[in-house]
Amino acid sequence: MNTLVRVNTLVYGDTMDDRLTKSDWIEHGLRTLASDGANALKVGPMATQLEVSRGSFYWHFRDIADFRSQVLQCWQERTTEQVIRDLEAAKAGPDRLKHLMRRAFVTKRSLERAIRSWAAEDKDVAATVAAVDTRRVSYIAKMLIAAGVESRRALPRAAFMYWAYLGQPIVMNPRHASIPVAALDEIGDLFET
Numbered sequence: 682m683n684t685l686v687r688v689n690t691l692v693y694g695d696t697m698d699d700r701l702t703k704s705d706w707i708e709h710g711l712r713t714l715a716s717d718g719a720n721a722l723k724v725g726p727m728a729t730q731l732e733v734s735r736g737s738f739y740w741h742f743r744d745i746a747d748f749r750s751q752v753l754q755c756w757q758e759r760t761t762e763q764v765i766r767d768l769e770a771a772k773a774g775p776d777r778l779k780h781l782m783r784r785a786f787v788t789k790r791s792l793e794r795a796i797r798s799w800a801a802e803d804k805d806v807a808a809t810v811a812a813v814d815t816r817r818v819s820y821i822a823k824m825l826i827a828a829g830v831e832s833r834r835a836l837p838r839a840a841f842m843y844w845a846y847l848g849q850p851i852v853m854n855p856r857h858a859s860i861p862v863a864a865l866d867e868i869g870d871l872f873e874t
Contacts, residue, residue: 701733703741703751710752715792719799719806722749753809756796761813765820778824785846793847818843 709731713721721727724745728735742748764784768777800807821839826832 701731701737706738706741706748707752707755710748711755711792714752714795718795719802722752753806756792757809757813760793761816778828781824814843
């Protein structure tokens, strides 16, 4: 057993128990993407930041394209599918829309901005972002319909709300750094009537 640990220490720079998991790498990828952009998703610099060898990376991923794909999938799962599951688990009715707005408009969106910048340079990322946008807008429209909005009006309202979500960080200034929860609730009520 000592020989095995010694071999792993030489090859991977850490012991079996200290080896980074695939999730550790993906988490680091998301943080790196949010802070430094898609061009910073490189094996060598990330391994250096994590204080491990490149072998640790290649233990979990075929190549950098595989890693980037999994980082993108994780973003999609967390920021869209998990949010929808959470909302579905919450009580039905108009409060779900208010809950979504509270959650969406108060969270930091550096990762969202980084993903969209990446999409401007990569057609595969752009396709994923387009699918996410469609899924999110469709879900908001479904929530509006459940709150009593006519079907023909739900989709344009949902799209408008989503555009506001995407655009808010671009026009943020200290005077409008956040929208009070009560104001978010009032805005949600406007879209539900």
